[in-house]
Amino acid sequence: MSVNDFRNQILSSSEEKIVGVNKRDLIDKILARYSSKFVIYRELLQNSDDAESKSVQIKFETEMNTDKIIRILFKNNGFPFRSEDWERLIKIAEGNPDKKKIGVFGVGFYSLFTVCEDPFVSSGGQGMALYWRENNLYTKQGERESADDWTTFLFDMREPIELPDVQEFARFLVNSLGFTENLQEITVHFNDKLVIQLSKKIQGPKFTMEIAPEFNRLSSHELFYLASVDFRDVQLNIERLLVPDTCTGKFNQISPSTIFLNIASGNLDVRADYEFSAEMKRITKKELPRETTIQMIYTKFDEQNSSGDCVSPVFKDLFPYPEQGRVHIGFSTHQTTGCCFHLSARVIPTVQRESIDLLDMTLAEYNSEILCLAGTLCRILYENEMIKINRRIVNTQSLEWLEECAARALTHFTFNTTTPNEQVGEITESQFFNCSEEKLTILSTTGILPISDVRIPNLEMLGFIKTVPLVPTIIFEQCKTFFKKAQSMKLIRELNVLDVLIELENREFSENEMFELLKWLISYLSKGNIIDTSNFERFMEVARIGNDFRPLKTIRCFLNPEIIPSSVDVPDYVLSYTISKNLKSQDLIKWFKWSELSLVDWARFISNKPNLETDPTFVKKVYEILAGNFNKFSIDDKSLLRQLFEQKKCIPTKFGMKIPNEAYFEGVNLFPDLPTINFQKSSNVKDLMELFGVRKIVEINLIIDRLTNHDDCDYMQLIKYLASKSNDLKQNEKNMLKSRSIWPKYNQGSQKIQHFVISDLHIPLELHRDLGLPVVDWKVRWVRNTPEEKFLIELGIQQYPTITKILELAAPTTYSDIRYKALRYFINNFDRKYYRNYYAAEINVAFLPCLHDNYAKPLECFINPECTVMSFKVINRGLQHQVGKLGVRQNPNRKELLSKLLQNLPRDEINAEKIFGYLSSRQADFNHSDWNKLATFDFIPIRNQSNEIFFTRPCKCFFKFQDELKDHFLQIDFGKKANRFLQSCGVKDEPSSIEYAELLVKSSHELWQLIGVEKYLNILRKIANGFSNFGNMASKIGLVLQMKHAPILVAITNKNREINSEMRETNNCRLGTAKEIYINDDKIYQGIFNPLTAPEEDNLEIFYKKLGCKSLYDSVKEASIPKGSIRVTDKSKKFQEIIIERASLYYFKYPLNDIKSDDEWLKKLKVREIDYIETSYTLGNIKKTRNNNTSILRDDNKMDSWALYITSNSTTLDISKHIARNIYKSHGWKHIFAVNTLLISSLLDLKEMGYPVDVLLQQVNGKR
Template sequence: MQNSDDAKSSSIQIIFETKNNVVTRILFKNNGIYFRPEDWNRLKKIAEGNPDEQKIGAFGVGFYSLFSVCDNPFVSSGGRGMAFYWRGNQLFTKQGQNKSTDDWTTFLMDMKDPIEIPNIEKFSRFLANSLGFTENLQNISVHFNDTLVIRLSKKIQRPEPLRITSEFNTYSPQRMFQLTSINVGRVQLDVERLIVPTNFNVRQLHLINYQTEKASIFLKTANGDLDVNVSNEFSLKMEQITKKKPPRKTSIQMIFTGFNEHNLSSDSDENISPVFKDLLQYPEQGKIYIGFSTDQTTGCCSHLAARVIPTMERVSIDMANETLAKYNSELLYLSGTLCRILYEDEMDQIKRSYNGANAEHDRALLEKRAAHALTHFTYHPSTPNPQIGKILESQFFDCTRKNLSILSTNGVLPISDVRIPDPKMMGFIKNIPVVPTNIFERCNVFFIKAKNTLNLIRDLNFQDVLHELRNRMFSENEITELLKWFVFYRSSGNIVSASELDQFMGLTRIGNIFRTLKTIRHYLNPGIIPTDMDVPNDVMPYTISKTLLPQDLKKWFGWSELTLVIWARFIVNKPNLENDLTFARKVLQILARNLNNTSRNNKEIIRQLFVQKRCIPTKFGLKLPNEAYFQNVTIFPDLPTIEFQKPLSVQSLMELLGVRKVVELKLVFDRLDRGNWDHMQLVKYLASMSSDLKADEIRILKSKPIWPKENLAGSQLAQIQRFVTSNLHVPSSLNREFGLPIIDWKGRWSSSTQEGTFLIMLGLREYPTLKTILELAAPPTDPKIRSKAFEYFIDNFDKNYLKEYSPATVNNAFLPCSDQNTYAKPSECFINLECKIMNFKVIRQDLRYRVEKLGVHQDPSRETVINELKKLSRYVQYGDNAKKIFEYLASRKKDFIHSDFDQLAKFDFIPLRNKTKTNEIILFNPRSVYFEVQEGLSEFFPCIDFGERANSFLSACGVKKRPSPVDLARLLVESSAKLWGLIKGNIEIYLNILRIIAIDFKSCRNIADEPSLIARMKGAPILVAIKKERQERRTNSGDGNNDGIDCYYLSSTNKIFINDNKIYQRVFNPLTAPEENLLESLYKELGCRSLQDSVKETSTPRGIKETNKSKQLQNEIMERSSLFYHEYKEHDIKRDEKWLEKLKVREVDYIETIYVLENDEKKERTDTLILQDAGMDSWTLYISSSSNLLDVSKHIVKNIYKVSNWKDVGYFNMLLTSPLLVLKEMGYPVDRILQQRK
């Protein structure tokens, strides 16, 4: 078909010849230019393709495709023909004259294998798609044998040129192409086809009258002419690849459905024929055509036909080869330019129409047209290669510096001048151009991309609102919508600066130019102030504020509700308030209705505002509040009483303003003086009006002596004496019995009557006062009255006296005590009988369960007890009662605090009889006595025992069970010589004391906390030292023993040594510490020196020689060296097995040793010794003829173990002397030694 169009064909025929309902031959015919000699010649070379750069295609693949279905095609044109045939694998042609009279160029193809009859609908669609972009071809007919099954025709309106304005850049990015002109025209495609079943038989075409479909569509085409300007180098590369040079001129063509064409196509047939579905892509993407449709989409709703170079498969655009990609991209860029020019032309047409469109219908139609254009050129990712769509889209926006034109509510404008609509703002935005709602909804994808990705447009913002406010006055409805939007805007988290807010409040005008939101302070609550009442100018009109929530008005505008008191300040200045009875009544009713919800302070403000206003409606006109009376004040008929339809509704307000509920007392007293009224008539009237009396009137009645006293004597008085109510009592028998003044009362008295209640409220006493009843209950009142008064006081205490009663302030001794005729104040007596031992008063025991509520304590306070104990300790008889006193104090032990016990610990209150003067009592403080004292120490530590209960209290005060280590240490420092003399040779008593002290040094460390005491212990002769008193000196060299008796002395630390070397002790016999680990640790703590460390020893072997004895011993030691470390842990080893193996043994005549202790020097001969070789890291064991293996063991143990004792020596000696077989039987590892001997 493309070849036919290139050959200027106007019509083609396609004939499918069938046999047995399959296609066996295809005839393709066109009425274009006949084949020229060069065409015949080129046809032979099918791989070269058409060298004409104006023609589509490369490689000759168009004709080559025939061989996929036909082995021997035959071509006839202009009376000549060419046949193709095969010999083996080689293709040959035969050419000659053709006797056919047919003027059409024909391609005859006999099928290699029969093929199925094509689907008429699908084949029609393919042909229609191909016909869309042909320049010359206008008619296509398809025959099945001799039956016409498809006829397609194309009608083209004469194209009109479209002006390219100077604002467009007509060059591609690398200036390879230039768009020189554009022609736009309309196209009509018609189709007539048979509608047959899917599996029909060709023979049936003659037998059955099938239905025929006739349909038409209308399209718009834009043809862009391009000049091509490429370098020679690039042209050469193109020719190498495509076998043809780039053209000097080319074109691009777009098929799209304009708004009118779209409507015409839709109207012509409600259901568009499936034949044209691919051409009418809107709103889907169009495709790129290269004579036929490729698989590549354009990204927008237009089809594009261009001389782009396809891939070998001819289904997509070649963007892989660098040269072809550059060529194709440059061509596609100008396709984007063509799209933009077409779009802007459409906008210009809409602009011209819009300016003259007034009717709502016309504008709605234009909005649909604009939405259609914008949707048409909205780019989406193209497929399969998204780069194609990106190229077109980028050039669409980049080909001009002018902003994209769109239709707004103010006409066609640059997109940067238009705002995205906000439904919440449309009620008041009129001047700012926004995208019409219809366009925004239909083109939502474009505007999201334009805003978020391309940054072409933005939302309506706060500055736009300010601009709108600056340029016009808003109506009331618009202000309502504006404020509703502002609340939503702020509530959504948007920040408004102080400057912006100030502008907003200042530019929003209500009603006139001077009344702005800045002047507003309040909003109206119709539940408080009716909407028909006058309000201040700073109140927002209710018609506006009613649409908003009160909390939003407060939060976002800073307005507060118009309160009753603010309105009252405004309305009180209205002249009508004192002139117009109806107006005044309405104002007062509003105030009254809301008074209960008004604070005390605001009520007072309202009172002050109206109290001086003549605004109270009465039966005698408007009066001041204090001149008017409530309606129920009828004692005198000439009073101005208030007039309201519902008096109860204004009662609280009238009370607040001071409208009188009762006649003032002065008037009452004046009018009563004229009549014959007694005090009974007065109390009856006042009682009936008691709830309406003011506080100062009640105060007057309480303080005025109005009431007479009952005359108990019955004598006639010249003048009635009158009293205030608080000095009189109710006329009860009890008050009479107590002799109290009683009110003169006629008739039966009852406290529950209105009169009785009123008099009691004025202060009439129902029962004796606290002061009176306590005076009656205490001496010297008559015993009978006193007893009755006391019982009455206790029985009625909770009801009548509890709140007023304070035991600390009672000065009446009215409480009977256990001692007869003894009375006390609540603070002077106690309930617990045990405290009597300390001379405290105790309540009479039959009252002990009733007086606690009167402030009588169970026991005296701890401070009182301690003070009393100090007083009692001065008396001799205290010693006899001490046990009981201490037992009572033990029962109070939990009441004392730490400071109390500290105080008692220092106070001498513990009695002990003098051992020498038995009648004499000596007082000690708790820290000076003990409960137990060991034998021999009673002379130094006083011992007490008052019984278990009393002792528990004394223990809490500081008495210790026995002397502490600190006490014992002080005893030794202060009286060691005296104690030493008293023990009379019983050394264990003294040693036990030292052991106690030693234990404290080792664990408790109480003595260690007293450095001064330790210093004294170090300097004083307080330690037991041992010295051998020898009766006969006998030295047995090496055995370390000597005869003598241990003698004990007291000495100081600097003279006593720790006996840690028996040899040194035998040599010097110094004062040494007792050989107990516990005592030795104490002596070391106090500074006693180690005898071992204090002696300097120098040894010199004499007559050194190596003998059989020494060799044998050395061998024995080396052989058994491993046994000596058996079961010893590494941290116990001083020198290891290797040291022992290297130990040399030598025999000497003797060893001379010099010992020096301080200034004392001794010389002795020894038998055995281990010495380090002079200047060498080696050691030698020296033995003499007198040495024995026990001595050897002792010296070796001392050198190989860090710590050793006699057990280690014995163990070593056993290992050294026992036969190996015996050791093996004992379980020692001697096998290796025995093996070495073998």
């Protein structure tokens, strides 16, 4: 049975019982446990307001002479209790069913039981007493003789309690009074003393506000519709407030106080469907009203400060600003609103009535919809305030006051996290921003605008942003929380580059604003921000300075006043110093690619000023700047400066403005009519004037004219003058002095003066005269190191003979005494005077004396006298130790030696021995290419039988070989030293394998007869070694073909054969071709056929195979037939056991590449005995038949089965031959003997020989 069926069974058949209730516990634990302070008065005040009371009186009665409360009377003058009210009073949890009321003596009444046991209620002439009997609550009701207009609650304290704090209690009552609908007065008595008197007065009629069409009046789920919004003002008064003095016990009168509140009421139409209404009735026990009201309580934004300064602390809770307001459900709850307004609404609270119920799904929807339109009401109030501010902007004189008002309004509507339930603020705030089609408006620096059109200010931009709407500083500073949230919601953004561009496009900037702009941009870029190229170019184009509308893109430079004063004219492309003076140069360079205005660029600009050639004062100011920075100019800069000024009349002189080249320095006084410069301190501009071309000496053409055209001119005095001014002469002037024929030559005994170019003359030394050199005419003794000498040397006078001249004097064409002096002078002064300009290869004068009265150039003679054997020139012995520095070499180089040898071949053997001996001492100089060249030349003299000399190359002759071969090869010997050189050239001790092979191909039979078998075999062995080791012979394809077909190979036979013209026998050996000879790799076949075979040497066998000799084993075809009965005998068993047992030993240390069949093949080999074996052998055309004792044959029935057939006469050697032939690729005697040893030796003997037989021994011992 399911649980559901079980439940139905019980409901249909079982006896029912009513649920009991412990009323005391119910009231004490639940109904009387409201958590807030003054909860009793809150509930009674709420019910009084619902009963439309105008006045409430509260009286605290105390014990005699104490401050302890023993009784409280609470009275209101609302409508009296009706019969249904009395009925609800005695029914727990049955509240007021009136859909417009919050209570009227329902559940809240039972809060009285928190302080009393037996409350009493009197109303309309009737009374009811409530009292406990055990755990049940009972009532008694009766009538009063005379009725009054007051409903009274009397409750005696369970235990005496303290009097409430007067100010705190008054604050609670004021807060409650502010949100009541009907209640207008509250008085509080301590016994008979009136301590608190409060009143409320509605100011004037309601004002209904027109709601703009852009507002969405429906709640999010269309449960409520905002029908209208109206306003009214409320006045709250504290008419009497007595505060007890704790020290004296007396009461102090507090001054009366008044506040004014604004109440905005949103009148909501309820549009709930039937299902939702029914569910609400089930939960709340009330019908949903057709309309309801939400109220926002606040003070005027422009009165907040003035009223707040003098207001009583009792009114504190009615002024939440700048804290959050509270939600009031009749009276204040713990729930905050999120903004600086109190919200009064008929939302459904939790049981404790301290917060809004957002847990129950239906109640949550109902409450959320009311909160939603509370957000709409907030937005309407805010936008209404912005409209008021906008109207005042035109007429107000104080924008700051309006900004304060706007800031306060915005602060009131800045939503923060609500407590205890965050959803309340989230719902309200979301609707606040989303209820209108229009963007939220705020006050900006240009008026009221949508928030999206306004920018959050950037402090760094305030100096230049004037037209872009900004959030005023006052508003931004006071509303940072709002703008931070608005930024996160992307409602507003901070000023950025695009805004700057808009500002720039709308107007020109003053210089101060441009400074602020550049300062901001530098800071912006320095922080790592990036402006894309197109925007930066746009920025530079639209940023314009002052009235001349110059865009920044035209700026290229900025001014450094330490170099160029800010007071002078500068080009238009230079940024105004007013702007740049407070900016860092490195920033202007880095971010704008501007450079500091250079002196050169400034000079280029200033040089085009007209007053440069007319105004000496202006010019002197310019030169003062340039001269002060002269050392900062580069060479190129100075060159440019000179070009700018040298053709302008810009030099002030005592005869007016002159071109620099026409002006002279002050010290030039050679002629009195020279125009000298006119400066206050000419030393300050000396370098600059010199650069421009101002003259330091008299014009050189004038001096030249005096030297050449005036015979009476004292040229020595003129030379001294020029020497003293040498540093001041320009290069072109010095060039004129160098190139003109104005210098007198010394002529002994002649009176006529001859003039020469200075470079054609020498200084007047005695040696120069002895050598016949032209010297300058000098009337007095020549003194070294004087200014005159230095000046003439600078102009180019020869201090000593040139290298060309001195070598010309040392050549054999001059007189011997001059030639000797010239050579000695040249050698002695070579290191000091000629070394740098001396190149031995370029000397074309044969000035060096050699042996045998010859003269030679430096590279045509040598120091080593031994090279004379090859007809080289050798320097005289007296100069051998001095001419090395002149490029004379010790010996000829390798090229010269080769050339000389091949052009002048040795005359005879003696001459050859000397030449080759000398070349042997020089062979370390030769390289590989030289040796290859010598190897191919015919330069070695050979004397033939006719005593005639002919020449051969090194590869055609040898130092030694067998005497019998002297008719076939050339032999030489020029002595030990000479032979070393020839050996390096390629002469070998004996012929090579190739040369021997060529000899055999041509003369094998002749050589066979001449030298005999053993010497012939030695030659073959040499050829075989050359063939296998180096491969040189293998590369001689033609020679190898000849060797294959020629009878050059020694063949061995055991029978005599006829001697014919082609081959002959010599001691069982003869010559044969490769085709006729076999490799003897099978002793059985060799014994049967006795063919021509190769000598049994490994090297020769390999050589024979490469020439084409065939394997005898591969060449013989064999066919065997077993005869007689095939049987297993003791002998066959014995051999089969031994073969299988020792199968692995046959391969011990045997190379893998020479194995034909492995040990598995051996283990499968069967051994059988027969009578005999008939075997036929075929070699070429020769066929022979034999009866054998042993053979290994394939089983006809099985392709992979083999049998070893033996006879009674078979020996182990016979068996070994056949086994070796089948398991090894090579099967010579050593292989046969190895197999035979394994067949006949004991295991112990084999172990002694080193075979691994330990396992076999263990197996044998195990069998025993």
